Amino acid sequence: STPVAGAATAMAGRKIRAKAQMIAAYLLEVHDNDVEFDVDRFVVKGAPEQFKTMKEIAFAAYNQAIPGIEPGLEAVSYYDPPNMTYPFGAYVCVMDIDVDTGVTEIRRFYALDDCGTRINPMIIEGQVHGGLTEALAVALGQEIAYDDMGNVKTGTLMDFFLPTAWEVPNYETDFTVTPSPHHPIGAKGVGESPHVGGVPCFSNAVQDAFRPFGNTHTNMPHDHWRIWQTANKLGLHD
CATH class of the missing domain: 3.30.365.10 (Aldehyde oxidase/xanthine dehydrogenase, molybdopterin binding domain)
Structure with a gap:
């Protein structure tokens, strides 16, 4: 890394x-x-x-024999991190929910990440998109479910939510640059921060939609069935 x-x-x-x-x-x-x-x-x-x-x-x-210089152009270096690096980000999700079907639609998603010195912006963009997409999967569908006999019910990709281009929104990405004070080039990680921050962001968007109706908590993942159940419990189908 x-x-x-x-x-x-x-x-x-x-x-x-x-x-x-x-x-x-x-x-x-x-x-x-x-x-x-x-x-x-x-x-x-x-x-x-x-x-x-x-x-x-x-x-x-x-x-070529060069006086005072050993042949070759190679180097070995060892690095023992003196401290942790701390990437961070901020995420905002605007979501619509169809209470009759439990279907969610992400209208907008804004992500700002700070990974220190940016080495390759294109790769960083891909890391952010990947982290957010996995966050979406965890928040809105992925679950290892078991039946009463302890058998896995989500053992295939027909049952386990794997986001495709159909479910993934158009992420609006942004960044700030706060170099790590002890890294040789000021770089920090980037792949995990959008995932860690994205999960509660997607989840809180669902919670926020139901909050005006008195709901304070809904278990993840917020799949269509769970969202429909919540809407039904709150009397939104009447």
Whole structure:
């Protein structure tokens, strides 16, 4: 995961970059401090036309004897987290409920997450969508049910709720950036926070719909049958 493996990867990457900088300086016949990293190459400061690509540097690292530098371009790094990382988020769900059928329709869902330094926004978006979708599944349908004999009643995907594109709403996502103070690049996790926060958000939307009628609690999962039962108990079918 990013909080641990990502930290070790970043630290190893910095070692490789530092070694590559020395090799690039040797190849360009300048001092180490006279070259700087630029995406996929090292360029001479003030002379961007003079550069060595990482491909050229890697080839030299393994195929050319460079004084004072061991062959190869590899690094090993170990990371023992000095503390926890704390991603967080805020979630808002607007839900319609058909009391006659128990069917729910999510009109809007807004999610704001903070995972610290954002390494790959597209991957983060996917993690948020995945976490929220599993939260929807847990809150609105997933249950391991047993009969009186202890047999599992939800042992197949015909019985166990697995959300599809039909049930999943169009998530409105947003973010803030609060870097972790002790992670090498300030990153935190992201996959679990939308799941942890999403479950009570979906559940509270159901509770809020029934609150004006005196209902204070309904057990999860809020599937169509349970919602219909709640509406019937509250006399909403009369």
